Amino acid sequence: MMNERDLFAALPTIDEAVSRRLHQRLVDVANAAGLLDVAYRTIETPVGTLLLAATAKGLVRVAYASEDHDLVLERLARDVSPRILRAPARLDGVAREIEEYFARRRSTFDVPLDLQLSHGFRRRVLSHLPEIGYGKTASYAAVAKAAGHPKAVRAVGSACANNPLPVVVPCHRVVRSDGTIGQYVGGVEAKHMLLALESAA
Amino acid sequence: MATKSIGVSQQPFEEIVAEHGPTVLRVCRAVLGRVDAEDAWSETFLAALSAYPRLRANSNIEAWLVTIAHRKALDHLRAASRRLVVTDEVPERPAKDGSPEGWESGLWEALEALPLKQRQTIAYHYLVGMPYLQVAEIVGGSEDAARRAAADGIATLRKTFPKGESR
Structure with a gap:
């Protein structure tokens, strides 16, 4: 005889595809509602993994892995807003320019910047x-x-x-x-x- | 490592979604069934994202999310009952695209056949792990009533589920 906990342990875990689809949907509705205060993604570069974060105004943070990305996100939550989601689309333009820079095809950046973390x-x-x-x-x-x-x-x-x-x-x-x-x-x-x-x- | 000063800083919302997203989806599925579960999940997290900066420090985030999901699910059930009255049509289940997406257990269907209060109390107590006192605060009524509703639901599941299980 199964006990109740075992009964529900038989329920399958939520699969990856569903989680990804729901996350993307949340990003979309949050963005449309103006609630995505900080979007972020990471990018692989010759100087390691960089964290890129942007507000609606522009790029607000680039961080080296040595700065500890989790800690950087926590500080963004404190200093900018805790409404933070992994949302690569807002950073596509920045990521492309950084890739071009490391491929020596770009010498200046012309993405909008948000300098609010510097005073x-x-x-x-x-x-x-x-x-x-x-x-x-x-x-x-x-x-x-x-x-x-x-x-x-x-x-x-x-x-x-x-x-x-x-x-x-x-x-x-x-x-x-x-x-x-x-x-x-x-x-x-x-x-x-x-x-x-x-x-x- | 820096430790968070309580009452000042909050986790990035991304961490909230990663940590509690699956549990909230299981709750939405158990209470609503397949048709509206993902809509309710999405509405729950959008509402939570909106209110998040104002959430008190040291709040029980899981209970907060389940409370929001409870209300969003009720909105869907009300809308569904209006649909039934007006159009007399039951929405079709989305067609399966071959991937089971975590729906392969017959237990979901057995749950769907239970009355609402039993689905809710079972979801909050067994899927989330809330004590009955907390379950009662969400669904209304007494702690004992919540415990009885869940027990009645479990008794029915014991009769219906193992038979329907084909694995």
């Missing part, structure tokens, strides 16, 4: 970074000067270290005045790789 001087620094052209580098001191605070060299360093949009906002092009490469949010190895990729073009 004050840090945000001002980030807004100047695209002025450093593809394949070029600039010193932390030069960027400090461009941002209007020639003495704020260390603050430029921390703006780069906290760049919410690495790769797309090119903080990897900022190096030390003595010519050494300096730190990078994705690790020094990734910074080397990006600079090598750009200089080989």
